[in-house]
Amino acid sequence: MKVVVIQGPNLNMLGVREQQIYGPMKLEDIHRQMRLFADENKLEIEFFQSNLEGEIVDRIQECLGDADGIILNAAAYTHTSIAIRDAIAAVQLPVIEVHLSNVYQREEFRQKSLIAPVCAGVIMGFGPFSYHLAMVAMAQILNNIKMLKEQQAQQG
Numbered sequence: 008m009k010v011v012v013i014q015g016p017n018l019n020m021l022g023v024r025e026q027q028i029y030g031p032m033k034l035e036d037i038h039r040q041m042r043l044f045a046d047e048n049k050l051e052i053e054f055f056q057s058n059l060e061g062e063i064v065d066r067i068q069e070c071l072g073d074a075d076g077i078i079l080n081a082a083a084y085t086h087t088s089i090a091i092r093d094a095i096a097a098v099q100l101p102v103i104e105v106h107l108s109n110v111y112q113r114e115e116f117r118q119k120s121l122i123a124p125v126c127a128g129v130i131m132g133f134g135p136f137s138y139h140l141a142m143v144a145m146a147q148i149l150n151n152i153k154m155l156k157e158q159q160a161q162q163g
């Protein structure tokens with residue numbers, strides 16, 4: 008089964024930007040660890056980062072019929088984007104919202120997620136480890152879906 012990891016604006020600057028909040032780890036190092044987990048759990052994985060809202064909407068739409076689940080850190084668009092929320096609702100795939108920081112410890116404008124209501128769950132506040140926890144959760148969700156499909160196939 009296939010997981011697509013979508014990273015929003017400024018996450019390409021991890022390791023450089025606001026290290027006191029996001030830590031020293033670069034995005035490619037986070038992705039390397041996620042790929043290791045995916046390989047160990049026989050999951051296909053693809054990564055995408057964009058600073059543009061429309062490109063993120065396009066990538067979510069492309070998951071329809073191609074991917075089984077999405078791990079999404081929409082970054083600042085989390086708090087503003089109705090378009091990304093609508094794209095998630097449209098594809099009807101399990102989406103896990105991820106944040107490195109605990110947004111509830113931060114400015115008030117970050118304390119509202121427009122996408123959380125259409126996501127399977129939200130993981131935040133554990134730095135790069137948030138992505139690992141999201142992988143564990145996604146593996147569990149996809150395993151359940153697979154088992155359900157197998158049961159349905161057996162029942163004809």
Ligand code: DQA
Binds near residue numbers: 016082085117
């Ligand atoms: C973030 C939190 C957002 O509020 C912020 O705009 C980001 C990163 C996080 O991972 O903690 O760019 O999504």
